[in-house]
Amino acid sequence: MPSDKTMLSLIDNMIWIILVVVFTFFVFQSEHFLTERNISNILTAAAVLGILVVGQTFVLISGNFDLSTESTLGLSALMGLWLIVPAGAPTFGGGIFLNPFLSIAAVLATGAAIGYGIGCLITLGRMHNFIVTLAVLLIVRGLMLAFSEGAPVNGFGNPNADVFYWLGHKKAFSIPGIGTITVAVIATALVFVIGHFVLQHQKFGRELYAIGGNRKAADALGINVERRIRQVYMISGLLAALAGWMLAGRVVSIQANLGEGFIFTVFAGAVIGGVSLQGGRGTMLGALGGVLLLSTIDRGLNLMHVSVFWVKVIQGAIILAAMFLDAQRVRLRELSLSVSSAAPKRSG
Amino acid sequence: MSLLQLKGIVKNFGAINALQGVDFSIEAGEAVGLMGDNGAGKSTLVKIIAGNLQPSSGEVLFGGERAEFANPLQARKVGIEIVYQDLALCDNLSAAANVFLGREVQSGFGLFSRLKHAAMTERTAELFSELRSETRPRDLVELMSGGQRQAVALARTRLSNPKLVLLDEPTAAISVRQVAEVLARIGQLRDTGHAVILVSHRMGDVFEVCDRVTVLRRGRKIADKPIGKTNPEEVTGLITGSLEDA
Numbered sequence: 264m265p266s267d268k269t270m271l272s273l274i275d276n277m278i279w280i281i282l283v284v285v286f287t288f289f290v291f292q293s294e295h296f297l298t299e300r301n302i303s304n305i306l307t308a309a310a311v312l313g314i315l316v317v318g319q320t321f322v323l324i325s326g327n328f329d330l331s332t333e334s335t336l337g338l339s340a341l342m343g344l345w346l347i348v349p350a351g352a353p354t355f356g357g358g359i360f361l362n363p364f365l366s367i368a369a370v371l372a373t374g375a376a377i378g379y380g381i382g383c384l385i386t387l388g389r390m391h392n393f394i395v396t397l398a399v400l401l402i403v404r405g406l407m408l409a410f411s412e413g414a415p416v417n418g419f420g421n422p423n424a425d426v427f428y429w430l431g432h433k434k435a436f437s438i439p440g441i442g443t444i445t446v447a448v449i450a451t452a453l454v455f456v457i458g459h460f461v462l463q464h465q466k467f468g469r470e471l472y473a474i475g476g477n478r479k480a481a482d483a484l485g486i487n488v489e490r491r492i493r494q495v496y497m498i499s500g501l502l503a504a505l506a507g508w509m510l511a512g513r514v515v516s517i518q519a520n521l522g523e524g525f526i527f528t529v530f531a532g533a534v535i536g537g538v539s540l541q542g543g544r545g546t547m548l549g550a551l552g553g554v555l556l557l558s559t560i561d562r563g564l565n566l567m568h569v570s571v572f573w574v575k576v577i578q579g580a581i582i583l584a585a586m587f588l589d590a591q592r593v594r595l596r597e598l599s600l601s602v603s604s605a606a607p608k609r610s611g
Numbered sequence: 612m613s614l615l616q617l618k619g620i621v622k623n624f625g626a627i628n629a630l631q632g633v634d635f636s637i638e639a640g641e642a643v644g645l646m647g648d649n650g651a652g653k654s655t656l657v658k659i660i661a662g663n664l665q666p667s668s669g670e671v672l673f674g675g676e677r678a679e680f681a682n683p684l685q686a687r688k689v690g691i692e693i694v695y696q697d698l699a700l701c702d703n704l705s706a707a708a709n710v711f712l713g714r715e716v717q718s719g720f721g722l723f724s725r726l727k728h729a730a731m732t733e734r735t736a737e738l739f740s741e742l743r744s745e746t747r748p749r750d751l752v753e754l755m756s757g758g759q760r761q762a763v764a765l766a767r768t769r770l771s772n773p774k775l776v777l778l779d780e781p782t783a784a785i786s787v788r789q790v791a792e793v794l795a796r797i798g799q800l801r802d803t804g805h806a807v808i809l810v811s812h813r814m815g816d817v818f819e820v821c822d823r824v825t826v827l828r829r830g831r832k833i834a835d836k837p838i839g840k841t842n843p844e845e846v847t848g849l850i851t852g853s854l855e856d857a
Contacts, residue, residue, distance in 0.1 A: 464725050466715045469704075473712055476701035483663060483699045484713040485684035543703040 274595050275544075277588070278536050278552035285556060289563035296566055299442030309558035310447040311336075311431075311510045313551065315525070316532045317458040318502035320550045323533055324462065325495045326475035326542025330396040330526055331381060332503035334403035335374050337522040339507030341407055343370040344416045344517055347423045363426035371504050377403065378500020382493030400526070408519045417516035431512020447509050454502065459547035471495065475542030527582060532557050535585040537592070557581070612675050614639045614806050615660065615691075615775055620669035622655050629655040631830040632669070639774065642797060642807040644817030644838075647827035648850050653810045654696070656827070657777050660808070661693040662686030674774070684713060692768035693777040696810075698760055702753035707735040709752055710766045738766040742796065758789040765796060775806045782816055794820050814843045826850055 289296045315332050322329045346359055346366040361369075377399065384395045418424020425432075433446040462468035473481040474488050482488050511517055536553025538545030560581065564574050613636035622630040630652045637643050647653050658664040659671070662680030671678045673689055680686040683693070700709050708731075716727045716734075735748035744762035746755065752763060761781065768776050778797065782790045797820045800807050811817050817824055818838060826834040826849040834841075834849045848854035 464728075466717060466724065466726060469708060469712070469715060469726060472704055472708075473701045476703035477699070480695075480697075480699035480701055481712070483683060483695055485662075485682050485687070486713055543701070 270595075274592055275537050275546075275549065276552075277592075278549055278556065281535075282552055282556045282559065285563070286559055289559065289566070292563065293566040296563060299437075299440065301442075301562060301566065302440075303442030303444070305555070305558050305562045306441075306448045307445050307513075308561060309554050310445070310451040311506045311513070312525075312528060312532055312558065313451040313554045314454050314502050314506040314509065315529045316536070316550050316554050317454050317547065318499035318506075319529050319533050320458065320536075320538050320545060320547060321462075321471065321495050322499045323538045323540065324468075324475045324543060324545055325471045325492060326478060327385070327392045327492060327495065328396065328530075328540070329378075329381065329496060329499045330393070331377070331399040331403065332499060332506075332529065333522040333525040334400045334407070335377050335500055335503035336507035336510060336525065337519070338377075338403050338407050339370040339374050339504040340511035340514075340521055341411060341416060341517045341519065342373065343367065343427055343508055344418055344424060344511055345411075346370075347427055348416060348418050348421060360423075363423045366427060367508060370508055371501060374504020374507070375497050375501040378496040378498065378503070379493060381500070382496035385496070386489035386492050404519075404523070411519045413519055415516045415518045419515070427508070428512035428515065431509040432515075433512075447512070450505075450509065454505070455547055455551050462547055467491075467494075472543055475544070477543075528557060528578070531578075531582045531585045534589050535581070539593070540589060541593070553585075613637060613672075614674060616672040617656075617660070618670040618672070620656065620659060620671070621667045622652075622659060622664065623667045628830055630659075630666070633827070633830070633832050635825060635832065635835075637775070637806045637808060639806050640801060640804045641823065642801040642809060642821045644821035644824040645808055645810045645827065646812075646814075646817060646824060646846060646850055650829075651827040651850075652830045653827055654779060657693065657779050657808065657810055660686070660775075661691060661777055663693075687714070687771065687773075690771065690774035691777065692771070692773040692775070694764045694768060694779065694781055696779040696783065698764040700752050700760055700763060702751070705749050705751055706739075706746055706755070706759075706763050706766075707732045707748035709763050710735045710738065710748075710770065712767075714770060734770075735766065738769050741769065742766060743792075757785045758792065761785055761789065761793060765793075773805065775808070776800055777808045777810070779810045780812065781809070782811065782813060790816070814846065817846075818843060828852060 295301055315336065318332060319329060343366050346361040346369060347363050349360045381395055381399055384390050385392050418427065429446065430450060431447050435444050435446050435449055437443050462471070470481065470486050470491055473486060474491055478488060507522070510521065514521065532553040533545070533550050534540060534553070535556055536545065536551065537549035564577060615637050617633060617635040620630050620633045633656060645653050645656065655664060659666050662683045662685055665679070665681070673691070678689065701712065711731045716730050717724045718727055719725050732748045739746045739748065739762060742762050742765060744759065746759045746762045752760060755763070781793050785793070794816060797807055797809060809817060809821060821838055823835065823837050824841060824846055825832060826846060828850065845854065
């Protein structure tokens with residue numbers, strides 16, 4: 264029998280095994296799956312989701328969660344473009360013709376401010392994180408709809424808008440066998456690397472695990488728990504804004520409903536990747552696996568010409584499967600822990 | 612001059628008067644048992660000394676200087692370590708991570724700082740060997756026995772060379788053999804010149820390792836006697852209130 268440690272690490276890294284199995288399945292199902300174009304598509308599709316999942320992972324590890332990021336994503340795409348385009352023509356929105364770099368800065372600052380505000384409501388206002396983030400999800404989305412009156416904003420043929428589109432639109436280079444790598448993919452990879460570094464190699468990350476694992480203990484040992492929670496929500500908001508900026512370059516014409524319903528996929532990605540909803544458990548690497556799996560399944564079903572209706576059903580089933588996995592992971596952990604404590608062991 | 616001196620400590624939680632003017636002092640190299648029934652104010656007093664709580668009024672002097680700790684980190688900085696009743700461990704972290712929690716060894720500054728994992732693991736291993744525990748620094752705390760968990764919590768107090776160690780019910784949740792080990796460690800601390808405050812319900816523990824026993828009842832100190840001048844029967848009477856004071 265494998266040792267407890269091997270067992271636990273297998274349980275925690277199940278995602279990569281599943282990813283390989285699913286990937287292989289699609290390779291046999293569709294001849295187009297292993298093409299450069301498709302691999303490139305999987306990665307690009309994973310980019311926006313990945314950034315949101317990194318933000319959510321920070322929040323989840325601290326034992327909290329953030330439902331609002333899909334609205335912040337939509338708002339930052341819409342607002343960022345609206346600030347750039349000139350006022351006038353209806354399809355160009357009613358913008359203020361701002362410098363695109365200022366617009367990007369404004370968008371990121373807005374995202375961070377929304378997140379920080381959520382953190383303040385939860386910690387200083389002593390409100391429940393579910394209710395606060397749900398309310399912000401609705402408020403931000405409502406403001407977007409009211410503000411744009413449902414009309415799309417786009418920057419066709421506007422050189423300033425092209426600057427804004429750069430992050431989500433620009434191709435960086437090509438790798439034979441994998442295909443075109445976009446700027447978005449590189450940016451997301453960078454965000455994952457930084458996220459991993461912060462969680463595993465910095466005091467800040469260590470403190471988040473401690474807060475998620477035993478909040479009272481973290482508090483007793485002098486960690487400023489509430490301040491960390493505000494910071495975590497700020498990171499989540501900032502990354503949601505970054506994801507929105509990125510998505511703007513991919514869809515080009517921004518509707519007020521951009522990103523609606525996306526939050527479920529974000530949670531699914533994190534949870535499938537082994538980030539626990541109970542807090543304190545999970546890694547960026549696992550979350551990356553979850554994102555790649557969802558993106559792979561999405562593209563695979565597309566190539567197999569599965570009807571969009573069924574894709575919805577399958578996505579729902581995947582979320583259920585993710586929750587099931589999370590529950591089993593907890594059970595398996597407990598099982599493997601109880602087996603290990605039943606076995607004779609050296610005591611301290 | 613006493614190492615720690617408390618003068619007229621009062622602590623109110625709303626309408627509840629947890630401590631009503633407690634005086635207390637302890638010297639270096641002394642072990643004092645702090646006893647009392649549930650709700651007598653033992654934990655509140657210990658948490659004030661450790662910086663988890665701030666007194667409503669009264670004075671705390673440490674090393675002769677006035678000390679006001681806004682949080683436990685400040686108390687630790689001057690040399691006060693505490694082992695909490697529930698041990699305050701994070702099950703999801705390794706032993707080394709728990710030992711260094713809140714005091715991580717880092718290199719670099721600010722955004723570019725980085726945990727020195729190897730240094731912390733190594734130091735934790737040393738601490739465990741000093742405690743004669745076979746606990747391994749990289750093991751997750753959730754995989755550990757009660758005694759090993761206790762060792763992790765005790766190892767924390769040895770990170771710095773503390774002047775005062777507070778132990779809140781350290782023997783409440785461990786086996787008989789492990790109790791003997793913990794008591795031996797308390798004796799070891801005292802003999803190396805540390806002041807130790809042991810909060811306990813267990814008369815036997817206090818009489819075995821302490822030099823002095825202080826009894827609290829309903830937020831007041833009602834006795835403070837050298838162990839040699841009292842006995843378990845008297846202390847029990849003081850705790851329950853069948854003896855008014857001594």
